[in-house]
Amino acid sequence: MSAFVHLPVLSQEAPEALVSRPDGLYVDGTFGRGGHSRLILERLAPEGRLIAFDRDPEAVAAARRIEDPRFTIVHAPFSAMADELGRLGVARVDGVFLDIGVSSPQIDDPERGFSFRFDGPLDMRMDTTAGETAAEWLARASADEIAGVLADYGEERFARRIAAAVVERRRTAPLKTTGELARLVESAVPKNRRDAAQHPATRTFQAVRIEVNHELDELKGALEAAGGLLAPGGRLAVISFHSLEDRIVKRFFERTGHPERGLDPRLPLPAGFNAEPWFTGARRILPSKAEAESNPRARSSVLRVAERTARAWTGETGRA
Numbered sequence: 001m002s003a004f005v006h007l008p009v010l011s012q013e014a015p016e017a018l019v020s021r022p023d024g025l026y027v028d029g030t031f032g033r034g035g036h037s038r039l040i041l042e043r044l045a046p047e048g049r050l051i052a053f054d055r056d057p058e059a060v061a062a063a064r065r066i067e068d069p070r071f072t073i074v075h076a077p078f079s080a081m082a083d084e085l086g087r088l089g090v091a092r093v094d095g096v097f098l099d100i101g102v103s104s105p106q107i108d109d110p111e112r113g114f115s116f117r118f119d120g121p122l123d124m125r126m127d128t129t130a131g132e133t134a135a136e137w138l139a140r141a142s143a144d145e146i147a148g149v150l151a152d153y154g155e156e157r158f159a160r161r162i163a164a165a166v167v168e169r170r171r172t173a174p175l176k177t178t179g180e181l182a183r184l185v186e187s188a189v190p191k192n193r194r195d196a197a198q199h200p201a202t203r204t205f206q207a208v209r210i211e212v213n214h215e216l217d218e219l220k221g222a223l224e225a226a227g228g229l230l231a232p233g234g235r236l237a238v239i240s241f242h243s244l245e246d247r248i249v250k251r252f253f254e255r256t257g258h259p260e261r262g263l264d265p266r267l268p269l270p271a272g273f274n275a276e277p278w279f280t281g282a283r284r285i286l287p288s289k290a291e292a293e294s295n296p297r298a299r300s301s302v303l304r305v306a307e308r309t310a311r312a313w314t315g316e317t318g319r320a
């Protein structure tokens, strides 16, 4: 299986937390280069099945080289998993896994435009067959919109200045390359207020990428979809790499979680608790010290896992 090359984070913890039954049907919403898919398949019996998604045509092409009858790849955003699985005749799954963000092959390819470390076209789309590129978005968004995105998705202190510089610059010539955007941001951020540990364009690139790929809405859509697809006892496992995403997963499990901590299931639910709880046993798993030391990408990763309850909660969890 030479198509699998990506070094996956939490490679032991994530498949272990996800797979509760080897003959089950699982979804990997973020195939990438299949690091996690391979480890999930290793845990499955011959009757098990894995359906993977990726919106990136290059990831999908890599997945198509996998010859395993238990494996299927779908080129679609993971927020559309319910419809896509429906097309395959699948209405119930035993686990949904997401390892969100960009993959190393995406970041390291200058042509994809994700990184200010290389000069390339200002694209940043994960799906190169659809949607607006970063250059197109920066050419049409208002200064307020750009500043809002940089502040909200990049927590950029100089969002207004950078947005103003983009709007000023595009009056004369559109921004076309990653190098042009990186230099523009650098010139807009005051020298004496730069973060020594980070390139001044880091936050801008992150924010524009999140906007162009609608990453937070995608994540919210996938969590809701997974909640509706999982069989009782099935698990939802999500790895995220920054606090914006992790907060969405955490709040989702809080909102859909059932009132544990000693509440009597026969009594009416207190205000604020979900009337029809979906998930139980939410846990947060961090990489080991050894992994954080050996793999820089793992350092900021957080895995959150929870288990689907029966649809109408009776005070019992586990399989119906």
Ligand SMILES: C[S@@+](CC[C@H](N)C(=O)[O-])C[C@H]1O[C@@H](n2cnc3c(N)ncnc32)[C@H](O)[C@@H]1O
Pocket: 006, 007, 008, 009, 029, 030, 031, 032, 033, 034, 035, 036, 037, 053, 054, 055, 056, 059, 076, 077, 078, 079, 099, 100, 101, 102, 103, 104, 126, 218, 219
């Ligand atoms: C961090 S990588 C996954 C790496 C993978 N777990 C591995 O071990 O190789 C994230 C992948 O998810 C894909 N992706 C991100 N957001 C997506 C979305 N909304 N729908 C489908 N795929 C998405 C990206 O194209 C990328 O290939």
